[in-house]
Amino acid sequence: MGKENYIEFSHVTKVFPGCKALNDVSFSIKEGEVHALLGENGAGKSTLLNILHGVFLPTDGEIRIDGEPKRFANANEALRFGIAKVHQEINMVPELTVAQNIMLGMEKTKGGLLNGSYMEKETEKLLKRLRINISPSDKIRNLSVGQIQLLQIAKAIYSNARVISFDEPTASLSSEETELLFSLIEELKQDGVTIIYVSHRMDEIFKVANRATVLRDGAYIQTFDVANLTKEELVKSMVGRDVAMFAKRLKPSRVDKSKVVLEVKNLSINNQFHDISFKLYKGEILGFFGLVGAKRTEVMKAIFGADKLDSGEIYVNGVLTKIASPNEAISKGIGLIPENRKTEGFIKVMNNSDNIALPTLKKFETNHFTSYKKRLKNCEEIGKIVDLKPKDPEFMTDNLSGGNQQKVVLAKWLSTNVDIMIFDEPTKGVDVGAKSEIYNLMEELVEQGKSIIMVSSEMTEVIGMSDRMFVMHLGEIAGELQREEFSEETIAMAALEGKRNG
Numbered sequence: 001m002g003k004e005n006y007i008e009f010s011h012v013t014k015v016f017p018g019c020k021a022l023n024d025v026s027f028s029i030k031e032g033e034v035h036a037l038l039g040e041n042g043a044g045k046s047t048l049l050n051i052l053h054g055v056f057l058p059t060d061g062e063i064r065i066d067g068e069p070k071r072f073a074n075a076n077e078a079l080r081f082g083i084a085k086v087h088q089e090i091n092m093v094p095e096l097t098v099a100q101n102i103m104l105g106m107e108k109t110k111g112g113l114l115n116g117s118y119m120e121k122e123t124e125k126l127l128k129r130l131r132i133n134i135s136p137s138d139k140i141r142n143l144s145v146g147q148i149q150l151l152q153i154a155k156a157i158y159s160n161a162r163v164i165s166f167d168e169p170t171a172s173l174s175s176e177e178t179e180l181l182f183s184l185i186e187e188l189k190q191d192g193v194t195i196i197y198v199s200h201r202m203d204e205i206f207k208v209a210n211r212a213t214v215l216r217d218g219a220y221i222q223t224f225d226v227a228n229l230t231k232e233e234l235v236k237s238m239v240g241r242d243v244a245m246f247a248k249r250l251k252p253s254r255v256d257k258s259k260v261v262l263e264v265k266n267l268s269i270n271n272q273f274h275d276i277s278f279k280l281y282k283g284e285i286l287g288f289f290g291l292v293g294a295k296r297t298e299v300m301k302a303i304f305g306a307d308k309l310d311s312g313e314i315y316v317n318g319v320l321t322k323i324a325s326p327n328e329a330i331s332k333g334i335g336l337i338p339e340n341r342k343t344e345g346f347i348k349v350m351n352n353s354d355n356i357a358l359p360t361l362k363k364f365e366t367n368h369f370t371s372y373k374k375r376l377k378n379c380e381e382i383g384k385i386v387d388l389k390p391k392d393p394e395f396m397t398d399n400l401s402g403g404n405q406q407k408v409v410l411a412k413w414l415s416t417n418v419d420i421m422i423f424d425e426p427t428k429g430v431d432v433g434a435k436s437e438i439y440n441l442m443e444e445l446v447e448q449g450k451s452i453i454m455v456s457s458e459m460t461e462v463i464g465m466s467d468r469m470f471v472m473h474l475g476e477i478a479g480e481l482q483r484e485e486f487s488e489e490t491i492a493m494a495a496l497e498g499k500r501n502g
C-alpha cells in the first residue's frame with residue numbers, strides 16, 4: 001500500500017443556511033485503499049465528497065492531497081488533477097453521445113475540429129475492454145441511470161484518475177451491473193487507484209472496503225479496519241444505538257383472501273411486457289422481484305396510468321376500471337411511490353410541506369392562509385413518522401440529503417387515503433435506521449387494511465417482507481411463490497432463467 005496520509009481531511013466544516021452539514025471533520029485516506037464513508041441519511045457523506053471535488057467550498061478547514069493543500073474550482077478541475085467521481089446526479093449531457101460525453105474535456109482535435117470517428121473508436125475500445133455493453137453512438141438521454149453510472153466509471157478510467165469516489169453507486173444498478181462494478185473496482189485496486197466508497201448496503205462494505213470511516217450528524221466518529229469488524233459494531237457506530245438490521249415481519253400476516261382489491265389480466269405494452277396477470281388481496285404485501293430489464297417498474301407505471309397499455313384489463317375491487325392518468329389512479333385509490341425520486345418523486349422548487357401535501361391538496365383547500373398552516377402541521381406530523389431530518393417543514397426538498405428526499409416521497413403517500421400502494425424500491429438509498437422504520441410502517445399500513453405491492457431488487461427485503469411474491473423475467477411473470485416457498489435459490493433461478501416450460 002502507498003502513502004499513509006494520501007488524502008487528509010483536516011478540520012473540515014461546512015455550514016449551509018440553517019444547517020451545519022460537517023463539523024470539524026479530520027481523518028485520512030491511504031493511497032491505494034478502498035475507504036468506505038458511512039453514516040445515516042444526512043450525516044454529511046455527500047457533502048464531504050463534494051468538497052473534495054470542488055463542488056462546494058468548505059466553510060472552514062482544508063483538504064491536503066499528498067501533503068499539498070488543494071481546493072478545486074469545480075469537478076472538472078478535480079478530474080484533470082486525477083480525482084474523479086461516480087455520483088448519482090447525472091453529470092453527463094443528455095443530448096450528446098456516449099463517446100462525446102466520455103471525451104468531454106479530453107477531446108482529441110484534428111485541425112481544430114472534434115474528430116468524431118477517432119472518439120468513437122477510442123470509446124468503443126474502452127467500453128469493450130471494460131465489458132460495458134453500450135454503443136459509443138447512443139445518446140445519453142436514452143440510457144438508464146445505471147448505464148450512465150457505468151459510463152462515469154469508464155470516463156474515470158479513461159482519464160487515468162488516481163482517486164475515484166463512488167456515492168451510492170449500486171443504488172441504480174442491476175445485479176449484473178453491480179457484479180461488473182465490483183470487478184472493475186477490483187481492477188482499479190490492482191492498479192493502485194485510491195477509492196472512496198459511500199453505500200447504505202452493508203454487504204458491499206464488507207466486500208470491497210479495507211477501512212471504513214463513520215460520520216454522524218456531521219461529526220467524525222471513528223475509522224475501522226474492516227477485516228476485524230462486525231456488522232453490529234458498524235451499525236451501532238453509525239446510528240449510536242442498536243437497531244434491527246434485517247427486513248422481518250414483526251406482526252402476523254393480514255391477508256384476507258376473500259377480498260381481491262386489485263386484479264390485472266393480460267396486461268401488455270409492446271416491446272416491454274406481455275400477459276401480466278395477478279391478484280392483490282386486501283391486507284397483503286405482495287413482492288415483485290426481478291433483475292433489471294425484468295420490467296417491473298414499467299408494469300407498475302402502466303397500472304398507475306402513467307404509461308398507456310396496449311392491451312389488458314384492470315379490476316379495482318372487482319370492477320373493471322379504466323385508468324388513463326395518475327390522477328385517475330389516485331381517485332380510484334391507487335398510489336405509486338416511484339423509484340426515481342430525483343426526477344419523479346418531488347418538485348424541486350417546493351419545500352417539504354408543499355411536496356408532502358401534493359397528492360392530497362384537496363384536503364387542505366380552505367382559504368389560502370389556513371391551508372398553508374395546515375400543510376405545515378401535516379408535514380410536522382408525518383415528518384415525525386418517517387424521521388425526516390431536518391424536521392423544518394419549510395426546508396427545500398431539493399437541499400435534503402438523498403435518503404431524506406426518499407422519506408419526503410414516502411411521506412407524501414402516507415397522508416393520502418389510497419388503499420393500494422405500490423412501492424417501487426422503497427428503501428433505496430435509505431439508511432439502516434430508516435429502513436427498519438419503513439418496514440414497520442408497511443406493517444402498520446396492512447394492519448389498517450391497506451394493500452401493498454413492493455417492487456424491490458434486494459432479495460433479503462422481498463423475502464423478509466412479502467406475504468407472496470412474483471418473480472419477473474424479461475417482461476414476463478416467471479413464477480409465483482407463497483411465503484412458505486421462498487428461498488434464495490428458487491427466486492434467483494426464476495429471475496435468471498424465466499418460466500420453465502419443459
Ligand SMILES: Nc1ncnc2c1ncn2[C@@H]1O[C@H](COP(=O)(O)OP(=O)(O)OP(=O)(O)O)[C@@H](O)[C@H]1O
Pocket residue numbers: 016017019020021039040041042043044045046047048389390399400401402403404429431
Ligand atoms: N444545498 C444545501 N442547502 C442546505 N442544506 C444542505 C444542502 N446540501 C446538503 N444540505 C444538508 O446537509 C446535511 C448533510 O447532507 P448530505 O447530503 O451530505 O448527507 P449524506 O450523508 O450524503 O446523506 P444520504 O445518505 O441521505 O445521502 C443534510 O442535513 C442536508 O439537508
Ligand SMILES: [Mg+2]
Pocket residue numbers: 045046047167401402403
Ligand atoms: Mg448522500
